[in-house]
Amino acid sequence: MDSTALYVLLVVFCASMIRSTFGFGEALIAVPLLALVIPIEIAAPVAVLHSITIAAIIVAQDWRSVHAGSASWLLASTLPAIPLGIALLASTHEHLVKGALAFVIVVFSGYSLLGRKPPELHTDSRGWLLGCGFVAGVLGGAYGMNGPPLVVYGAMRRWQPPQFRATLQGYFLPASAVAMAGYWLAGLWVPAVTNFYLLSLPAAIPAIYFGGLVNHRLRRDSFLVYVHGGLVCVGAILLFQAICQR
Secondary structure, X not given: OOHHHHHHHHHHHHHHHHHHHHOOOXXXXXXXXXXXXXXXXXXXXXXXXXXXXXXXXXXXXXXXXXXXHHHXXXXXXXXXXXXXXXXXXXXXOHHHHHHHHHHHHHHHHHHHHOXXXXXXXXXXXXXXXXXXXXXXXXXXXXXXXXXXXXXXXXXXXXXXXXXXXXXXXXXXXXXXXXXXXXXXXXXXXXXXXXXXXXHHHHHHHHXXXXXXXHHHHOOHHHHHHHHHHHHHHHHHHHXXXXXXXX
């Protein structure tokens, strides 16, 4: 096994562990790091195939924890927004949108980390569901980054870690399948994608298992601290990208 294969295995293991533990965040790690050694047009589909695998395994294991209503409404409001995100990617105002998004994410999660509680939704709010799903679709179409709005919604619902993780996978499973179909239609699902996916699958499976163990041991308060810390990191990365694109 050469150094490139070992590097891919390590990246996939770390990204899958994070996704399985928290329910989101692997794309921020897998795609840019894989793109250092393999072309981005191969790295992105490989990451999506692993997203489908992780989501399918978690949903199969913890389907009782999936809040099906929330996942369905989030997905329904995401799909129509994806073309808008793709159009945004081609616009000249991308850095402004990234900067605004980074500001909102950092303020929301920073406020929560300081001990202030964000608004709590005791039941599904159709307005919040549709709004967060729509923004997730825009971000997914533009940057492949659906997660942050979904995490904000889950945090306001005060879901327990297993339900948080499982419900996000109930959303990501069909959303990632649609994305992979798009890659196939665009001719980007080439043999190299399948080869790298199969090569790294043995690293992803144990990472999913260990991530699940960590998730089920976390208390809700501790879990939310880690989630908001992750969102602050996401916001910082987006802000850096927005400044560099000016």
